[in-house]
Amino acid sequence: MSDGTRAALEQQIAELQQQLLESQKMSTVGALASSITHEFNNILTTVINYAKLGLRHKDEDARDKAFNKILAAGQRASRITTGMLAYARNKSDRKDEIDLTQLVEEVLLLVEKDLEVHRIKVEVSAQADARANVNVGQLQQVLLNLIINARQAMEAGGRMMIGIKANREEGWAEISVRDTGAGIPAENLRKIFDRFFTTKTTDAQGQGGTGLGLALCRDVIEAHQGRIRVESTVGKGTTFTLKLPLVGSSIQPLQPPVRAVQKAG
Numbered sequence: 001m002s003d004g005t006r007a008a009l010e011q012q013i014a015e016l017q018q019q020l021l022e023s024q025k026m027s028t029v030g031a032l033a034s035s036i037t038h039e040f041n042n043i044l045t046t047v048i049n050y051a052k053l054g055l056r057h058k059d060e061d062a063r064d065k066a067f068n069k070i071l072a073a074g075q076r077a078s079r080i081t082t083g084m085l086a087y088a089r090n091k092s093d094r095k096d097e098i099d100l101t102q103l104v105e106e107v108l109l110l111v112e113k114d115l116e117v118h119r120i121k122v123e124v125s126a127q128a129d130a131r132a133n134v135n136v137g138q139l140q141q142v143l144l145n146l147i148i149n150a151r152q153a154m155e156a157g158g159r160m161m162i163g164i165k166a167n168r169e170e171g172w173a174e175i176s177v178r179d180t181g182a183g184i185p186a187e188n189l190r191k192i193f194d195r196f197f198t199t200k201t202t203d204a205q206g207q208g209g210t211g212l213g214l215a216l217c218r219d220v221i222e223a224h225q226g227r228i229r230v231e232s233t234v235g236k237g238t239t240f241t242l243k244l245p246l247v248g249s250s251i252q253p254l255q256p257p258v259r260a261v262q263k264a265g
């Protein structure tokens with residue numbers, strides 16, 4: 001194969017992967033639309049009720065309390081809207097230095113109501129100064145995919161633990177997403193990052209898994225010279241761990257194979 005042919009093929013592959021990323025992004029936006037609409041209804045209810053209260057009361061303290069509630073609700077709506085628009089519109093391939101804890105918090109804001117509706121309790125444990133150079137939109141997409149998958153694994157509710165660490169000796173930043181769901185059988189765990197492999201059934205509306213979500217997560221993390229790893233125990237839960245080079249680290253870029261680990265039940 002000539003250099004020109006190879007370059008053209010690599011360009012076609014890159015364009016196809018970008019199309020897949022955009023398709024996955026829109027699918028995620030659709031999955032979140034219902035819960036975000038419900039959240040905005042709650043915000044509007046708060047705004048309307050406290051506006052009525054503020055107009056009805058002549059007491060200055062009561063009016064101030066009502067208007068502060070309205071301001072807080074409006075600010076929350078603004079953060080949700082800003083986060084969703086930034087996620088949906090981000091098509092840049094630029095990488096920026098970012099605090100990973102801040103990024104996780106922004107992603108959780110988008111799914112907070114969805115997790116609440118499904119009775120998922122979220123616990124976040126974060127170390128300071130876990131910073132990495134990343135494409136913000138792509139890493140948001142990876143985290144949303146892992147969080148939504150974890151929620152779907154806990155049909156009856158449960159706990160989701162998200163950890164952010166900085167290992168300066170090894171030069172890695174680490175994000176883990178752990179659930180208390182059903183776990184993944186060993187025969188599926190070996191194929192979980194394969195393209196088009198899915199265990200999600202198609203519903204009455206024709207919606208189901210494409211088998212591309214985790215494969216795209218792997219591609220994004222490896223493009224950041226990082227690693228993605230999954231551990232699972234049937235009946236106890238699953239943990240996905242992302243490792244990304246810390247800002248200022250001297251480690252050599254790595255593209256190791258994805259590791260899937262099945263623990264004994």
